[in-house]
Amino acid sequence: MKKRIHAVIVLLFLCFAGIVAVLFHSLVIPFALGSENQNNRAHSSFADTNCLEFETTSWKMNDSVHHYLEHSYLNGMGVLKYAREIQPKIDAGQLVEIKNNSFYILDTMYYSYPFLTPKTKDLLISIGETFQEKLKNTHFKEVRFVITSALRTVSSITRLRKRNKNAIRNSAHLHGTSFDIAYDEFDTPSSLSSAEILYLKEILAESLYELRENERCWVTYEQWQSCFHVVNN
Numbered sequence: 001m002k003k004r005i006h007a008v009i010v011l012l013f014l015c016f017a018g019i020v021a022v023l024f025h026s027l028v029i030p031f032a033l034g035s036e037n038q039n040n041r042a043h044s045s046f047a048d049t050n051c052l053e054f055e056t057t058s059w060k061m062n063d064s065v066h067h068y069l070e071h072s073y074l075n076g077m078g079v080l081k082y083a084r085e086i087q088p089k090i091d092a093g094q095l096v097e098i099k100n101n102s103f104y105i106l107d108t109m110y111y112s113y114p115f116l117t118p119k120t121k122d123l124l125i126s127i128g129e130t131f132q133e134k135l136k137n138t139h140f141k142e143v144r145f146v147i148t149s150a151l152r153t154v155s156s157i158t159r160l161r162k163r164n165k166n167a168i169r170n171s172a173h174l175h176g177t178s179f180d181i182a183y184d185e186f187d188t189p190s191s192l193s194s195a196e197i198l199y200l201k202e203i204l205a206e207s208l209y210e211l212r213e214n215e216r217c218w219v220t221y222e223q224w225q226s227c228f229h230v231v232n233n
């Protein structure tokens, strides 16, 4: 009798284990896989977001030195070895000073000088006008962009290269035809959120892109230096 009871208990236990196994396979595993798939979807939507980053206007501007260096050299004011050579170029009308105005402010320039050829300064004004035009119906009307670099000399590039090996010797900055505009900081009456900075970066990129499309300039999106490198055409 006891053996029969044991057999029934074992049988019931096996039935119960079988039901648990079936439930595990039919419910728990698909649920787990479903979660994993959901995670994959989350990753792919994150990846999609990253892909979208490559579709922003900034990424469309990747001109390189070989596109513009010869033109820059021919339309620049030669190459200066030392800062003391700037004044004679100003006297000859080949360089003009750039100063803070309603469109932009100058960053502290440790490795360059706030001078450009007259036509390059005109380009800078056009960028400012285009940028402000795009912002006129927003609350960013008083925002100014920041110029982080302009004219360099052979001497200042040599100093810069001691700090940044990637700084190229043969740069359009030597010709007074080039400047850099920061995209991660703007001059504003009040502080900006990260989203606002991203918005202004895109508006700045659109302004540059329009002028580039009109063959006014070449532009390189410099992610390491957080700036747009702009060369007058």
Ligand SMILES: [Zn+2]
Binding pocket: 149, 173, 178, 179, 180, 228, 229, 230
């Ligand atoms: Zn530059």
